[in-house]
Amino acid sequence: MVVPTPLVIGTRASPLALAQAHETQSRLMIAHGWAAETLPLAPIKTTGDAIQDRALSExxxxxxxxxxxxxxxxxxxxxxxxxxxxxxxxxxxxxxxIAGYLPREDVRDAFISRDYKGIGDLPEGAIVGSASLRRQAQLRRLRPDLTVTLLRGNVQTRLAKLERGEVHATLLAMAGLRRLGLTDHVTTILDTNDFLPAVGQGAIAITIRADDERVRTALEPILDPETGHAVAAERSFLTVLDGSCRTPIAGHARIVGDALEIRGLVLRPNGADSLDVVRHGHVDDAAALGREAGLDLRARMPDGFLEV
Structure with missing residues (x-):
């Protein structure tokens, strides 16, 4: 395929975002035999990166x-x-x-602490920092005696705050730690059966203009259909629940052969109550399965469930 003009890759300017953009660039170079200069990166600072003093949900x-x-x-x-x-x-x-997704990385969360081996080993009142309402709610469900606090910033910033003793522990996505070469900081990897990840966790999504067939065609060789089916189910589940950063929702779809399983979880922000769901079906019905799972939870959710 001949590219008449460079394809400019837009990305956030954080170290993790740049690592993901470089992975995309590298995969395109290998797939098409293109030079790096035909795929320049354009780092863009976003509003979310600039806000460090409060939760994004606010x-x-x-x-x-x-x-x-x-x-x-x-x-x-x-x-x-x-x-x-x-x-x-x-x-x-x-x-x-969304044109598609790169092959998915590890979907699990990691527990990181200087002094404690896992969530169960933390002493009563220990301070755990996280920017994710989902992680905060799951922590409170498991250990209501902990002090769960906001911890903003990129991965390196959060790890530095942990090293300075501002918190006793934190939780971060394994995918980001792997992409940044920081897995040596991991204390324990959390099983998805105990700590369900965020919708889309571990996947790199690529967006394009809807009518840009040139870019769509260029991306086809590097996109992963299995990841696409799994994340389609998860995002369909989230859409039904109107999920956002304001909502403690977890969801993960797993594919084995032609079979897809999606597990979903919604929690009260204080972790005091939760509802879960599992759906199985054919991978071709991914979005429909996710929607069914979301409708199931929504039907069982009491009024004001997410406000407590």
């Missing part, structure tokens, strides 16, 4: 990490946007679509 939710990239894409300043799939809102702006 500032507007997931779209804070994508708004500036969406604008650049629609204006033609970039040709594709590289995102952590879990940061993408369920509704995208008109004119933008």
């Amino acid at each position: 500032a507007g939710g997931k779209g804070l990490f994508t708004k500036e990239l969406d604008i650049a894409l629609l204006e033609g300043a970039i040709d594709l946007g590289v995102h952590s799939a879990k940061d993408l809102p369920t509704g995208l702006p008109d004119g933008i679509v």
